[in-house]
Amino acid sequence: MAITMTPAASERVKSFLKNRGKGLGLRLGLRTAGCSGMAYVLEFVDDLNDDDEMYEVEGCNIIIDAKSFIYLQGIELDFVKEGLNEGFQFNNPNAKGECGCGESFTV
Numbered sequence: 001m002a003i004t005m006t007p008a009a010s011e012r013v014k015s016f017l018k019n020r021g022k023g024l025g026l027r028l029g030l031r032t033a034g035c036s037g038m039a040y041v042l043e044f045v046d047d048l049n050d051d052d053e054m055y056e057v058e059g060c061n062i063i064i065d066a067k068s069f070i071y072l073q074g075i076e077l078d079f080v081k082e083g084l085n086e087g088f089q090f091n092n093p094n095a096k097g098e099c100g101c102g103e104s105f106t107v
Helices: 007-020 066-072
Strands: 025-033 037-045 052-057 060-065 076-082 085-091
Touching: 007 025, 007 037, 007 060, 007 076, 025 066, 052 066, 060 066
Parallel strands: 025 060
Antiparallel strands: 025 037, 052 060, 076 085
């Protein structure tokens, strides 16, 4: 299992969870969306589902469901600030292409 996070992403997740005041960790998953087929999902997790696996990455609990796992092996989660814009960035070696707007990707 090679899911990694940059220090910037780790600090941001820890900050979000601290401000939220509860939660087991952060779900990293996929959903069908966009013109390329798949989009990333990030959400807080309070309870695990039956098909969830929890991994400790850079001091954060990352929860991934079984269906998403095969497409997320090797991914790096980063948090980037560019001017006034900031957000999580997904560096996924499994992605073969993405749509023009960056909303979705294909494997």
